[in-house]
Amino acid sequence: MRAARALLLGLAAVLALAGCASTAGSDVDPDGAGAAPSVIGEQLSGELSIFAAASLQGAFDELATAFEARHPSLEVLPIGYDGSSTLATQIVEGAAVDVFASADEPTMQRVVDAGLADAPAPFATNTLALVTPPGNPAGVAGLADLADPDLIVVLCDVAVPCGAASIALLDAAGVTAVVDSHEQNVTAVVTKVATGEADAGLVYVTDAAAADLDTVAVPGTADVVNRYPIVDLATSAHPAAAAAFVAFVQSAEGQRVLAAHGFGAP
DSSP states (O other): OHHHHHHHHHHHHHHHHHHHHHHHHTOOOTTSSSOSOOSTTOOOOEEEOEEEEGGGHHHHHHHHHHHHHHOTTEEEOOOEEEOHHHHHHHHHTTOOOSEEEOSSHHHHHHHHHTTSOOOOEEEEEEOEEEEESTTOTTOOOSGGGGGOTTSOEEEEOTTSHHHHHHHHHHHHHTOOOOOSEEESSHHHHHHHHHTTSOSEEEEEHHHHHHTTOEEEOOTTGGGSOEEEEEEEOTTOSOHHHHHHHHHHHHSHHHHHHHHHTTOBOO
16 A cells, blocks of 8 residues: 555656646747747847848837847847848848848848748838928928929939839829939938938838928828838848847837837738
């Protein structure tokens, strides 16, 4: 009888230990995104390299800081911001990057077609705004004024997403803008308008909100929407960290940060 009782106690102890091990192994990522390591004690480490569209700078700087706070053994390198087409070209030509976030889907498709990414996911949307320097000194009243040769107008180059969106908006309004310069990215357009080098320009609403610019309400902007995709690249040297960052951007916390910077939901 004593031997049987000892055997039962021993079996119970073994089952209890097995239950504890099972519970430890089932812990999920505290980010709530489902892509980070699932075992307690496993940490992301190393350096994470990110390329992102220029319009994402404020939001992604904040997201990178929050992501590093969750993973103290990981360093997010200074993010490369520029026009999406410029970044896509650099990636296709061999730039060592872990994550790419583009301002539109056609530009991202170039990276996919090169075999460097699989199944990018949309994470935000953006629309355009007509902006002027503070006080609107040239008296710009609408899109039609961009056809005035006496005004200094700057737009993004058509090769980058904000430029393609600008052309779509102007075409829908039947306006042929007289453009003094086409810029490589939206940040350059913002800078020229903010410093008074230009009388007007078209930028994303997120950039207009972040800069000291006046906005002129124009119809049709809600019909020209850029969808922003993000992907962890197939050539990433840190695939676990890259996948975790992508998931973090898509998580509830990531979406709150993006919304606070004026981006729409995907």
